[in-house]
Amino acid sequence: MTAREVIRSLDAGLEERHVRSLLVHPVGMPRNRLLVLGSAIAAAVAAVVVIIVVAGSGSGPSTTTTTTTSQPGGGGTEARSTFAGVPQHDDTLGKASAPVTLTVFEDPQCPFCRQWNIDTLPTVVENYVRTGRIKIVYRGIVVIGPNSVAGLRAVYAAGQQNKLWNMVEALYERQGDENSGWITLGAIRSAAREVGAAPAKVITSADSKAVDAKLTQAANLARTYGVNGTPTFAIQKPLGAFVQLRVSSLDPGGFTSSLDQALR
Amino acid sequence: MRLRAPIAAACVVGIAIAAYLTYVHYAHTSPVCTTGGCEKVQRSKYAELGGLPVALLGLIAYVTLLGLAFARGMNAATAGVFVAAVGVAFSGYLLWAQLGPIDAICQWCLGNDVTIAVVAALYVVRLLTEESG
Numbered sequence: 001m002t003a004r005e006v007i008r009s010l011d012a013g014l015e016e017r018h019v020r021s022l023l024v025h026p027v028g029m030p031r032n033r034l035l036v037l038g039s040a041i042a043a044a045v046a047a048v049v050v051i052i053v054v055a056g057s058g059s060g061p062s063t064t065t066t067t068t069t070s071q072p073g074g075g076g077t078e079a080r081s082t083f084a085g086v087p088q089h090d091d092t093l094g095k096a097s098a099p100v101t102l103t104v105f106e107d108p109q110c111p112f113c114r115q116w117n118i119d120t121l122p123t124v125v126e127n128y129v130r131t132g133r134i135k136i137v138y139r140g141i142v143v144i145g146p147n148s149v150a151g152l153r154a155v156y157a158a159g160q161q162n163k164l165w166n167m168v169e170a171l172y173e174r175q176g177d178e179n180s181g182w183i184t185l186g187a188i189r190s191a192a193r194e195v196g197a198a199p200a201k202v203i204t205s206a207d208s209k210a211v212d213a214k215l216t217q218a219a220n221l222a223r224t225y226g227v228n229g230t231p232t233f234a235i236q237k238p239l240g241a242f243v244q245l246r247v248s249s250l251d252p253g254g255f256t257s258s259l260d261q262a263l264r
Numbered sequence: 265m266r267l268r269a270p271i272a273a274a275c276v277v278g279i280a281i282a283a284y285l286t287y288v289h290y291a292h293t294s295p296v297c298t299t300g301g302c303e304k305v306q307r308s309k310y311a312e313l314g315g316l317p318v319a320l321l322g323l324i325a326y327v328t329l330l331g332l333a334f335a336r337g338m339n340a341a342t343a344g345v346f347v348a349a350v351g352v353a354f355s356g357y358l359l360w361a362q363l364g365p366i367d368a369i370c371q372w373c374l375g376n377d378v379t380i381a382v383v384a385a386l387y388v389v390r391l392l393t394e395e396s397g
Contacts, residue, residue: 033392040342040391044349052357055314111309143304145367178308179365229303248291 082122082169086129088162091214093125094135100263102128103137103242105222105232106168108151108183109144113231114172116250121169123252128259138164139218143230145179149215150206154188156214157205158197166195167202235262267390268333271344271383275330278379282326285319285372301368308368310361318358322376325351329383341391348384355380 087095102124106113128134138159140152151171158167170191176182185203192199205211221227225234225242233245247258288295288306295302305311311318325347332344355377362369 036338036342037345037388037391040345041349044346045353048350048353048357051313051354144308177365179367229306 082125083165086125088165090159090162091138091156091164092135093138093165094129095132096135098129098132098135099238100134101137101236102134102245102259103139103221103234103236105139105141105218105227105230105234107141107143107148107230108155108168108171109148109175109178110230111175111178112250114175116231116255117169117172120250120252120255123256124259127256133263136165138168139221140215141218141222141227141230143228147179147181147183150188151183152215152218153206153211154183154192154202156211157202157208158192158195159214160205160208160210161197161201163192163195163197167191167197170195235259237263267386267393271333271386271390272330274379274383274386275326275333278326278376278383279323279330281372281376281379282319282323285376286317286323289317289319295370295372297371299369299371301362301366302370302372304368305362305366305370305373308361308366310358310366318354321354322351322380326383329387338391338394341387341394344387345384345391348380348387351380352384 083093086093089096104116106117124134124136129136138155140155142148142152155164155167155171158164171183171187174182174187174191188203188206189199192202222232225244227244231250233247234242235245236242243262245258245262248254249258285295285306289311295306297303313321328347329344329351332340332347355373358373359377362373
């Protein structure tokens with residue numbers, strides 16, 4: 001066998017071994033890579049579970065609600081103090097003579113509505129409503145789900161006792177997960193009691209034709225102006241058109257800055 | 265590294281979707297929507313995690329994945345698989361929320377689901393075929 005034949009036979013052997021190794025382990029896929037892949041995916045799934053559990057339990061409306069309801073009176077006191085001494089009639093908050101109307105479309109299950117009512121509405125009431133610059137009209141629409149209807153009915157029923165805005169805030173203090181069915185008769189009764197409305201009367205009036213009319217009126221208005229999300233704000237100046245208020249933020253600073261611009 | 269271009273392209277699509285949804289979140293505007301449920305999803309409590317909009321978290325993830333696409337080596341490929349798998353798992357959670365508690369579907373979220381799945385698949389192939397060293 002010449003040297004060339006020896007080299008050729010060695011080459012053939014190497015090639016055969018290489019082909020065999022490819023059949024067992026495809027190119028570039030040693031077994032430890034599958035281990036790395038599996039570990040990375042398992043770590044990722046574990047990380048997501050931890051993030052959802054930790055972040056979900058550390059923030060969000062439902063947790064805050066649980067905390068609030070476990071301390072009876074806390075939310076109610078805040079609700080009463082926000083509106084104390086401010087005229088309320090039906091769905092309107094503020095003096096009837098206020099030249100500008102701010103209309104707010106809300107859903108009791110909407111977490112951003114809750115944020116606006118709890119964080120920002122007190123500032124708006126203090127600086128714009130008490131001073132007679134604006135009045136605020138509540139328009140309750142169903143955006144989140146069927147359970148919202150029960151909340152809206154209770155809100156408008158409380159409006160018949162001129163406690164609508166207190167009721168709105170008291171329900172937000174109790175807000176649970178969306179469509180979890182947290183708006184129960186018990187929650188409505190306790191909210192009504194807290195804000196000083198007669199609970200039995202709220203529950204009876206909730207199914208009245210007057211409340212039906214309010215819901216229809218708000219839904220029609222929302223349809224007319226293309227409102228399909230909450231909270232949505234609209235401004236109407238004296239003799240002016242109903243104009244949607246675009247807000248830069250729902251926090252007090254951002255909201256009042258947008259409101260100031262609209263009032264100019 | 266022949267997967268660099270497709271990974272980068274998919275990441276750019278993901279960045280565009282996440283950036284748009286982040287803008288919509290902070291501008292308090294309504295997303296362009298044909299499924300009718302985008303606004304409901306965008307305004308649900310599932311749209312935020314730890315006080316941050318999930319769209320912003322998605323944007324950060326896609327930018328990270330884009331950066332890793334241009335990095336060489338097994339570590340970059342492994343990190344890419346990890347980040348993409350986090351994205352897929354989180355997208356799955358949000359899809360569950362849309363079909364369940366929120367009861368509304370957002371086309372942008374579905375677009376993101378497909379995009380992150382493609383990115384994850386490409387990173388898996390990259391990890392299994394990346395040259396060692």
